[in-house]
Amino acid sequence: MWELKDIIMNIGFLDVLDILIVAYISYRLYMLIKETRAEQLIKGILVLVVATKLSELLQLHVLSWILKNTMTVGVIALLIVFQPELRRALEYIGRTKFIDKSFMGLENEQDVSAAIEEIGEAAFSLSRQKIGALIVMERETGLNEIIQTGTRIDSVITRQLLINIFIPNTPLHDGALVIRGSRITAAGCFLPLSDNKNISKELGTRHRAGMGISEMSDAIAVIVSEENGAVSVAREGKLRRNLNMEQLVELLEKDLKPEGEAKKIFKKGESGIEKILNKGRSL
Incomplete structure (x- = not known):
């Protein structure tokens, strides 16, 4: 004692x-x-x-x-x-951050906003058509080993190209698309599947692949279901399902923009992200 x-x-x-x-x-x-x-x-x-x-x-x-x-x-x-x-x-x-960095090395707020706008428009266009898609956004952790499994594209991010890549029966539709910086780096990439036993049985390979890449890196995956058109986001091994346009944009803004800048985009009139949100509300 x-x-x-x-x-x-x-x-x-x-x-x-x-x-x-x-x-x-x-x-x-x-x-x-x-x-x-x-x-x-x-x-x-x-x-x-x-x-x-x-x-x-x-x-x-x-x-x-x-x-x-x-x-x-x-x-x-x-x-x-x-x-x-x-x-x-x-x-x-x-990945521990001692100095805050912006999304994928993009220091310009407009670049981040434009990328999110194109991704959001493409995702919900594919959703309305019930076309499956898997878009991976690289952040701090490099995804070179994933990129090497697909076909190099190295193109600017446009909704038209994003949509066209995932059209069924095209050469690159069956795989993941990887975005690095302000460019689409590769498509048709193979991702590791999640080993999480608690994933809902109704989710298929595309969702498991999105969760798998988010478990092994800090990447963010946007997933569009071909069964029901539902849009989901995988981040840090967790899945947010059945998102609407506003929720998707808010999630991407929160994770991809430097702290304190995410709210600025909503003060820009009818252009950019605000236009996306208004379209999302009208769906």
Whole structure:
């Protein structure tokens, strides 16, 4: 009892700071693995650790030897099994922003607004025609490995081109379109599918691919369903479904524009994004 009291009395500012840092890191790591296969693997590891300690206390020598050697080999196995999660964690650390940057390197507010306008118009035109689409917008994390799986385009962003690419039976319609900066970089790209077991069964490959790319990077995916024309946005492994024009624009404005600039666009009369919103309300 007195030892515990002495420990408490000797806790200093640096000790509290140390505890808070460890607690914050533990929380962020938990949020990274939450609702992924890594969560179940962590539970399995904890069971093995507890079983190892119990076997030592109960002097079950054979079982203790097996478990200890399993844990030793398991360190190497963990690096292999947790490769996607480790990569995701390192990318998350690498994306930490010490200096605020605008969407995809576009420093001009008008450039961002024009890109969002074209994407919004194209998405809801495809939605009305019930044509499936998957548009991925690169942000801080590079998507070169994804771009290399498709066909290079390197074109300015226009609604006409976006719509034409996803017209059924055209060469590039069955795949994802990647936007980098102010240009359409590639189309017909293959994306990793999400391993999330909680995704609704009614969602198909296109939605799973959109969620997959948002889990492995900070990219934003706009998805148009070919079954019902519903427009969705995948971001950070989460899916916002059944968006209208105004909601889509607000989401893109929030994530793609520098903080504090997102609201400026709504003060520009009937041009640009405000025109999109008015069209969305009339649908």
